[in-house]
Amino acid sequence: MLARMGEQLPLPLTTPLAGQPEPNVEPVAGARSRRRWLQDKLAELCGEPVSVVVNDNRSNLLSAQRRGGTLAFRLHHMFLDADERVLRAAARFANRPDRSSRTLVDQFIERHGHLITRPPRPASARPARGRNHDLQAVFDELNRDYFAGRIDAEIVFGEAGRPQRRRRRRRSIKLGSYDDTARRIVIHPALDQPQVPRSFVAYIVFHEMLHQLYRPQRAGVALRFHGRDFKKAERAFAGRREAQRWFSRNLDLLLSYREPEVMAGDRPRRAP
Numbered sequence: 001m002l003a004r005m006g007e008q009l010p011l012p013l014t015t016p017l018a019g020q021p022e023p024n025v026e027p028v029a030g031a032r033s034r035r036r037w038l039q040d041k042l043a044e045l046c047g048e049p050v051s052v053v054v055n056d057n058r059s060n061l062l063s064a065q066r067r068g069g070t071l072a073f074r075l076h077h078m079f080l081d082a083d084e085r086v087l088r089a090a091a092r093f094a095n096r097p098d099r100s101s102r103t104l105v106d107q108f109i110e111r112h113g114h115l116i117t118r119p120p121r122p123a124s125a126r127p128a129r130g131r132n133h134d135l136q137a138v139f140d141e142l143n144r145d146y147f148a149g150r151i152d153a154e155i156v157f158g159e160a161g162r163p164q165r166r167r168r169r170r171r172s173i174k175l176g177s178y179d180d181t182a183r184r185i186v187i188h189p190a191l192d193q194p195q196v197p198r199s200f201v202a203y204i205v206f207h208e209m210l211h212q213l214y215r216p217q218r219a220g221v222a223l224r225f226h227g228r229d230f231k232k233a234e235r236a237f238a239g240r241r242e243a244q245r246w247f248s249r250n251l252d253l254l255l256s257y258r259e260p261e262v263m264a265g266d267r268p269r270r271a272p
């Protein structure tokens, strides 16, 4: 499951290249001969001499520039996996970009967006290990068991929030959130209580991990954070029913957590 990246990666395609030098990185096994094959294929499709540089440049995934009598391609290494149909579109795109070649290449890039290396994220000062639960361990297990290791995010416990004025108890709690820009999952410290089972923490973490794969969808003027695909994927979590049962019986434990936090964002009344 969860093989799709959806529409979360708007990636720039430019031609011709701005002209900065790029490192020539070929991280895929057998990449050298594959690059050779790619070069021959593109030459055949373009009907002219072609050179190919394969790189890891995330801001310029595909470009072509005429240099002397050669069409010089610079391609992200994901194109080593491209089939002939995509390469034909890439060749057309290099010569005379039209809508259909662009669409085909864009779709290919979307499908391979997970191969793009992102710059390192700024570190958070918040801890992943609480008194009772180690979020990193939970995250790593889930990433291995459900996502084939593809979720790239930091995970931390959130701030408990400033002490509130006299308020008997909160009516809602945001147990987790995911910030795609920072690629950071933040889990409410109320979940670090000893009475909270690890399986429930895992359920919340799993939910937030899904947000990296399933981006919000527009529904009229609103954004739908939990669309049909999201909910379907969420049902794959093995301990889901148990977690929901625990939640409905222990809501008070979470709501009465001592240092309340102002709530905002997705799904305030129900877990997660």
Ligand SMILES: [Zn+2]
Binding pocket: 207, 208, 211, 225, 226, 266, 267, 272
């Ligand atoms: Zn959510």
